[in-house]
Amino acid sequence: MTLLKVRELTKQFVSRGEGLAARKSAFTAVDNVSFDVELGETLAIVGESGSGKSTTARIAARLLEPTSGTVEFDGQDVTRASGKELARFRNDVQVVFQDPFSSLNPRYTVERIITAPLTYQGIAPAGGRRAFAQELMERVGLNPDHCQRYPAQFSGGQAQRIGIARALAVNPKLVICDEAVSALDVSIQAQVLQLLMRLQRESGFSYIFIAHDLAVVRQISQRVAVMNKGRIVELGSRDQVFGEPRDDYTKTLLAAVPRINPEWDRRRRAREAR
């Protein structure tokens, strides 16, 4: 079942020059982008910095209006949804950002942070807030005894787990991870990736997983979209994109990565030798 359907998304940013000769100029950050996300799958979006990944994600999450194009979620056109419909969409689609600390209120305890989405919606968890927060903390591998601590008392990896717990508090159908592990040390990164994959197995939601690091993407995705200068230049299964890339830009990206899979490497060399 198709959960998210984006069609022909375009986003132009208009900037105004300075001074008397100021002229407006439009810059196309996202250019005619279309893709689907199936229920329960992980679609990765890869590309260099500035290729339009975050802008695409922000439009898909309706944090940003597109210049043109449509976003359909769960069979509904939500491009211009408002009121109740938008509130439901905002519940169903959660975003985890790169910098865990800047997205966690430093003056709130973890318990308050994790249960905040419920508070906004006026939901009171059956067993109480404390138990709810503690259960989520356990699910994401945090010590539930630490629920009264503040973000600054946690490491970067732990803080990202708090952000993940907050995203899961409302039972989303789609979680958008925008460079969610990019700021973490490699060993911590691997642990958080394992966690993300386990949570998906347990709950069956979908991910849009945005990263510039192809080794990370290869671990977590089923399908991969490659972006370059605002456009999707290639979209296919993980094995196709990594093993048999068709687009020249994808090939360049892959060539720049330290070897990540000896088997793909062997196949690539065999192909090049033909």
Ligand SMILES: Nc1ncnc2c1ncn2[C@@H]1O[C@H](COP(=O)(O)OP(=O)(O)O)[C@@H](O)[C@H]1O
């Ligand atoms: N609010 C904005 N105003 C003007 N330009 C922006 C804005 N947001 C992003 N951009 C530009 O759009 C392009 C794509 O940015 P972004 O989507 O953040 O790329 P990525 O996430 O792939 O690094 C970049 O050139 C960026 O500078």
Ligand SMILES: [Mg+2]
């Ligand atoms: Mg980005």
